[in-house]
Amino acid sequence: MKIDNSQLLRFTTAGSVDDGKSTLIGRLLYDSKSIFEDQLEAVENTSKQKGHEGVDLALFTDGLRDEREQGITIDVAYRYFTTPRRKFIIADTPGHIQYTRNMVTGASTANAALILVDARHGVIEQTKRHAFIASLLNIPHVIVCVNKMDLVDYAQESFRAITEDFEEFASKMLISDIRYIPISALNGDNVVNRSENMSWYQGAPLLHTLETMHISSDINKVDARFPVQTVLRPQSKEHLDYRGYAGRISSGVFRPGDKVSVLPSGFSSVIKAIDGPNGSLEEAFAPMSVSITLEDDIDISRGDMIVRTNNQPEATQDLEVMLCWLNNKPSQPRAKYSILHTTNDQKAMIKEIVHKIDIQTLNRVPADGELQMNDICKVRIRTTKPLMVDVYRENRTTGSLVLVDDATNETVAAGMIV
Incomplete structure (x- = not known):
């Protein structure tokens, strides 16, 4: 299959803490020979200082010294690499629940989402949260990477149980393409090269999947x-x-x-x-x-x-929005915020929290009057002047918005117009 190598694939990684996201990206870069010699030398030296026997692949993405010392990825780390078939931009997001907002940032422009699942722990709350955000953001491709297969003896039963669990949950969401790959990022199984330890897996390795995946433009070409x-x-x-x-x-x-x-x-x-x-x-x-x-x-x-003139968006002051609350301070009842939409900057108020989403079941639950960090909910917003909007699933740009706290200038929420 001939691939246009000028195509750019933007993908984000997400998962719970210590699922191996940074190690996976390091393995992708290392095995695809996308690491500069000076970068490799620096990481090798750091690995030796930390007492590791080999190269600590996670250090290729944990670029900040403070992050390395704490052993966690704190912010969204963007990495770029190219293979003979395609160019890539990776957004590596942290797994801690308090950094779910970073996943929203990293996934907002992604063509695909890599959701890592620890083969020992299976599908957990953060897995479901990240999958639901990928669905909300209308990411067309989701690849579920069941990592650390080496720690469950490469058992096909463990992989099958996780895929069945995820399939049951994903059936309630709008994701057009879901693929499952059993991998060991640490050892390189099914990342760039096919695994000899999992002959029962007949699919393609991760890199080949990313290289041959069809990229459909996320730009609306009809509505000017x-x-x-x-x-x-x-x-x-x-x-x-x-x-x-x-x-x-x-x-x-x-x-x-x-x-x-x-x-x-x-x-x-x-x-x-x-x-x-x-x-x-x-x-x-x-x-x-x-x-x-x-x-x-x-x-x-x-x-x-x-x-x-013959194709106009809706000009309205009343919006129904699926909102991800990103701030560590809860929302205040009928508090006023700045709303940023395309080039428009208006004042706005959350009139009503219609319902929240239970991440475990995806059921709607009654709102309790305020929004806490990482809450995903449907709200009604009133603006001081009309905004020209489209539904998010039809137009990512004119269908998205952010809310900013005027007092602190912090971005408190990201929203998708429904």
Whole structure:
């Protein structure tokens, strides 16, 4: 199978504490020969200082000295590597329950999620939490890596029990593609090379699976959405009358001559020209950054959105959102926050917590009036001015938002519009 090696696959790793995420990534980098000599030498020296017999593969991702001393991965660690078939960006997220918010960050742009399960412990709460977040974020591919198979004597029965347990849980979620691979990250079984210890497994090793996985674009190509970031008014004589609206196209395609509307005002016009970094363009599409000029002089500012007149998002002040609460401080009843949506920054209030999600069963449970860290819930939000929104499953960019505490400037929640 011929793969376009210019394709970029973004994947995130998730799992509970000590499931071996960092070791797995280290094994991927090490066995695929994606480690620079100076990096390898530094890790070998550190491994010797710690008294390890061989190379501690986890050190390839635990890059900060403080993290190494504590023996945990604290933040999202991004790593890049390339094979002859494909380019990769890895987001290695911590497993501690208090860092579930980091998994939301790492998975927000992922094409695939690697969920590690310790073969000795099976599917636990953090496994279910991470799988549900992957489903919420509409990640199309999930690979369940049953790690530490060497510690259960590479038993097929242990692997089968875990896959059946996960399948039962996953049947309640919207994940289109789930694959299961038994591995030993420490020994390299089924990571880059096929395992000789698990002849009963007939599937492909992890790296081959990642290299040959179909990447479907997560960009909506139908609904044209252009959030305005700034207005360009050059002061030079040759551009004295130029008035361009600059930003990054969220979705769809724009061309000169298109009939467009500006939201939330509703005024209509026609695209006069589209300019990119290297001059004028006959068409522009997501995720290009461009400047659009219109035939009519309309009052447009940051936070407005240019859309095609015959295809408009909903402009509303009332939102229903699936929310992940990320802050260690609980939400306050009817507290006000800043809501960040595309280029729009408005004030907002959580009007109602409709229900929370029980991660163990995925059942809806009654809300108790406040949100605690790692709560996943459905809420109703009211904004001071209209936002131009789409449903998250149709448009990741215009369907997502974050809430910020004005007093501390901390991001307290991430949401997906439903």
